[in-house]
Amino acid sequence: MVGIVVISHSRTLAEGAVELARALGVGKAVVEPAGGDADGGLGTSIDLVERAVAAADGGDGVLLLADLGSSVLTARMYIEDAEGTDTVLADAPLVEGAVAAASMAATGADLATVLAAAEQARDLRKT
Template identity: 50%
Template sequence: MTAQVGIVLVSHSAAVAAAVATLAQGLAGGGESAPIAPAGGTPDGGLGTSSELIVEAARAVDRGSGVALLVDLGSAVLTVKALLAEGDELPEGARLADAPFVEGAVAALVTASAGGDMDAVVAAASEAYTYRKG
């Protein structure tokens, strides 16, 4: 089996990032899931985003097939885009997924766990925008 795409959940809150990772793992079904890691808050435990924590999480989930990064709010997007523009801190093949945070995380993890490549993982996460709730 080929290496799976890793997933990083970037939130302004460590608790939110960790909870969404746990939720996604729980909803992804049984068996071994693709690697997923939260990168929330600041190193001192405050609210915000941290390039250091994002890079650390991305390296932890990198299995050679790329890392999909899902973000919660505006400055998290800017932080990830800056890291991607720098080009040397995140693993090769890292991509920002334009996706809703919770639904996108679940869809991305299910797809990555099933062996989907980066394009499939990012597409699944992005398609979560179309999930109707009413």
Template identity: 50%
Template structure:
């Protein structure tokens, strides 16, 4: 199963997004990394790497991020992780995580199909 990692500058936000995504998708490898090492606002590559490694079961991982520096730390974490086929989705983090989590439950899911599902959330109107 394709794993999903949510990265946010807030650990509470990342955890909450995963909680919502799990509710919508049921099962799956859904991990999060958020906040800086001191418990404040920020991101750090080591917890992101750990989340990627935990979420991976060999089918790859899709990473969703909230803000610019999270991308930089996620890219570094991907380089450090011993996991093949990890991509960052260019998607809104909450809506993208929901789409990705549902898509990842398909027996035919691939990293590319899960990433595409996450990125389709960019076009969803809320009103």
């Protein structure tokens, strides 16, 4: 199954998005948070991303979702340095993308399909 990692400047935001994505992934999707800096404050941490990817990686690839700024840079840095993992960064809204990705991953879809689901979430209108 494709794993999903939510990268945010806020540990609380990442954990909340993961909680929702796991629930809407019907408990099947593997979704891990990588929020905040290594000391629990606001920021990003490549170490937290590495641990989250390792926990989420079931062998079918890992989709990264990042909130903004340095979270995106941290995700890109991880991908550049990653060896032996099929990891991609989605151009998607954090919460909506995580929910769409988890829902699709729960069906057993491949990484390209999970990525497409996450990225299509940016086009969902609320009005």
